[in-house]
Amino acid sequence: MKFGIVTFPGSNCDYDAYRAVVEALGEQAVYLWHKDHDLQGADVIILPGGFSYGDYLRAGAIARFSPIMREVIAHAKRGAPVIGICNGFQIACEAGLLPGALLRNASLKFVCAPVSLRVESTATLFTSGYDEGQRITLPIAHGDGRYSADENTLDRLEGEGHVVFRYAPDPLQAYEVYNPNGSMRDIAGITNAEGNVLGMMPHPERAVEPLLGPADGLPLFESILHRVTV
Amino acid sequence: MSVFRVAVHVVPRRGLLDPQGKAVADALHTLGFAGIHSVHVGRHLVLEVDARDESEARTQTDRMCAQLLANPVTEDFEIASVSRQ
Amino acid sequence: MSVFRVAVHVVPRRGLLDPQGKAVADALHTLGFAGIHSVHVGRHLVLEVDARDESEARTQTDRMCAQLLANPVTEDFEIASVSRQ
Amino acid sequence: MTVTARPGDPAITPALIAEHGLTTEEYDRLVAMLDRTPTFTELGIVSALWSEHCSYKHSRPLLKTLPTTAPYVLQGPGENAGVIAIGDGLAVAFKIESHNHPSAVEPYQGAATGVGGILRDVFTMGARPIALLNSLRFGSLDSARVRYLFAGCVKGIGDYGNCVGIPTVGGEVVFDPAYEGNPIVNAMCVGLLKEEELMRAVAEGVGNPIIAVGARTGRDGIHGASFASEDLSEASDAKRPRVQVGDPFTEKLLLEASLELIHSGHIVAIQDMGAAGLTSSSAEMAARGDVGVVIDTLKVPAREEGMTPYELLLSESQERMLVVAKKGREEQVRAILEKWDLTAAVIGEVIAEPVYRVVEGDRVVAEFPGIRLVTDCPTYEPEARESSDIQRRRAEHVHAVAEREEEADPMWTLEQLLQSPTIASKRWVFQQYDHTVRTSTVVGPGGDAAVVRIRGTDRAVALTTDCNGRYVYLDPREGARIAVAEAARNIACSGGRPMAITNNLNFGNPKRPEVYYQLREAVAGMAEACNALGTPVTGGNVSLYNESPTGAVYPTPVIGMVGLVESHAHITRAPFAADGDSIVLLGENTDELGASEYLCHLHGIVAGAPPRCDLTAARAVVDALLVAIADGAVRSAHDCADGGLAVALAECVMMDRAHLTGAEIDLSAWASLPLRALLFGEAQNRIVVSTPDPAAVIATARRFGVPSAVIGFVRATLGQLQVRVGERHWSAPVFRLADAYHEAIPRIMQRSASAQDVALVSDSVG
């Protein structure tokens, strides 16, 4: 399977996503340049983390207008898989691929730490490799991760099972505020109504090798592999 | 064509948590400023744009806000002032 | 004592690099908005404060700006408006 | 060609000369070199190049005495960064740089632009940055101003590195009133390159175009270089307009574009426009290549209207590079920059005539004979004399210091020390740094040395910065030796072999004999330790005049060390990990107590001789530990430093807060030592190891002549740290120690957190 990883000016997790796909997952990956109009036949598009356009004005606000985004949006509308990670999640929201917005962390501080998550739904393209309610640990690294949307949107997301990951208390880290950014209803990751676009603040691509810590991000990529190939 | 100076306010939608506003209020209290009821923090943009007249400058700016300068999901915007340079 | 609503503008000091303003200006160009000479991005603060009269509200706010609301090294501030509530 | 004064330029008066920080002697030297009165532009150029920051006029003779060679050193001092080979045709470039003065005036931008500068120093060598570290010193956190400086610097460092996408994996933060008016902000960068891609900033090839790349030039930081060469005073506030604003987004584009340029083969040299901007970058590149250059200031892309040659030459606008391209490749160079939305402008060329010439259109505004502009800079070796006050302090008999009565319970004392901001966990700091981006950080901040794996190999690099300024203050030579030795132990504790160092000499005003004495002795001590430990100096930075109305800072020669981890299997961490493991102490306990954090934090005393650092023992303990690790006998290793053995043991049981353990410790063998020296003294060359195979560790230690002993056992579920010394024994709940250690700084910053954050709201990125 071929993953297309978009490089915006200021993206800096495109490299990590590329390595995760090629080395840990053993699949094909190509970088997609923001000025291009060609997805190079990629099956899955990753909008990676970083600081596209410096995150000036609002995180993701400027990147959404990059030429390549027209193709990415069309790809999504065709029902094909798109993953927005961290800055990619912010871009996907700004582009209207996902509802809501990501605001400055409630702490007003950038936070880099492993966080404990609960897998809320395994009935998605991206999470079939996990168990319902499974506890996983993934790294976060962001300053604008406070997921916000109006109550109706939140109710709908929850009602229709589009909340995929939630920040969840970890008994071993009772001293920690478990919701690292003040996200509404502890939301860490969601999909669109059709279920083919995933947005999440934590970094699965940074958690695919035991050498670097728990490899809890790998099942996410394997899930896609499994679902899209069958 | 002449140059207009347009000032725009982009503010977080009421009801949304405004940690910056709260932080400012708390900080002012710590610094000993009494009698502060509320603080809200938004963005203040100043643009210098070409336009035929003031109303064109306004409509121009309105479109910029709708498209880029404000996030329709979480922010409201208003054009605070328009002045010919 | 009554409550005053004070609006403050904090803007990057002239002459200092304003990367954010530059990024927004470039973005507006690529969006096809022509004739944009400059964009500057600052903060718009709205405070509700107790004061005996307008001038006290102003002096109060001036001190807040000097001490906290504006960075004395990189920013300038102005009180945009003061109104009794 | 004849140089003509620009209309409108001020006349050269004694006042103007003084304003430019030139002594009469230096001015005469300049006139002699030119054989005429300089123009205003020439005066500006020389005042920048002959400033302390650029010229090293008070340190160069001392720096010459440092060891700088080893078979694996590919580039020593003299370039933008040092480079060492790490095998498989790979190499790492690394360098440390200070931004103390800018950070004192504007902490956020000052620290941020410091990171920007050191990143550029590394990627101009053709290396891709893989890690950042920072070494920080502030006054006491009791002061609101200090909390503002601390929070601002940390946020500036974080926002910049996070945005560029380079992990900040380590560093150190020390709080002491000595740094009250003058914080220390040193940033270190480490980059990875292929040996054959090593790029040097040497201008060559007559006719080759000189190209300005990246951000436009504004009036930022004009005279930043001479600013960094003056004492900080109230007057500095007047210089605030000099503040430079960083743009990490442009830096990221510049990083990618520069590496692409270097690999394209279209250019012969590239250098950051750092201190003294266009002036020093062009002059240094010309000097290194021993060629002439001509620069036309009208061609420099300016951000503001009507900038003079003087301003364009001396501006320190950030995120700019100077490139010497191959003749005829201008278009290819421009194309690469355009791809990254950056501008390139040809502003001059390399010429055969041995002159440094600046023109404004067809008027020559400055011209110097060849490289003498750089080489003719005076050097000074002022008088050196140790302060008698410090001699007195060092001689004080610290064992006579009366104990506080609470100290009857050493566990109380331990809790106090764990709460000392200098010892306490710095998580509040490094949680604001992205340390996992680039997915190569195996051991992040919080332990001894950070470990970053080298992709495609089984190797990794271990990285650390170290310096105890109090030691150096009380004994500069010993203190500098200790700084190097401690860095080496930290590297070894992570499984790395110490390879080389970069260093940042942060000192006061060298014209004062007691300061120059400190500088001379510290450099000598550094040289001794580097020789003994086999870690040559590949570069560094000198920051003098770190003084404020409250006096000079502690002399602070920060050591940035790079080590090589031969196999991922050797990567070792500090916390105890397995129940029942034996705890072995490598090295010997002594009765030393002088210069300790204990005396400073509990008794407010800065006195006594710092612990002796036997360099043979320092080398032996490192070698022994590395062999034991390679044999697979070591489960964890942690260096004993600030706060001594008790603090080291406490850290081993609760540093990893999600996996608290416990331990039973028996120190009866040292019952004859003064208890507080045994527990809290800072005797050197000690390492706490946990192991399933104590016999193997002890046998290895013996082979290297390193004293060692089993001092206890890991009790994973005990939840207590129990210490016995002869008949006496004490115990403390691990969760209490953990709370003291992990919450100390958050609790202090809570008090003022909101003030800090709002003061910085506008600066926030991401």
Ligand SMILES: Nc1ncnc2c1ncn2[C@@H]1O[C@H](COP(=O)(O)OP(=O)(O)O)[C@@H](O)[C@H]1O
């Ligand atoms: N303390 C030091 N020890 C060894 N070399 C040093 C030291 N300080 C500076 N140098 C070397 O002097 C050269 C100039 O340093 P510096 O002026 O900091 O470079 P720049 O400011 O252009 O980045 C560099 O090669 C640096 O490594």
Ligand SMILES: [Mg+2]
């Ligand atoms: Mg340099």
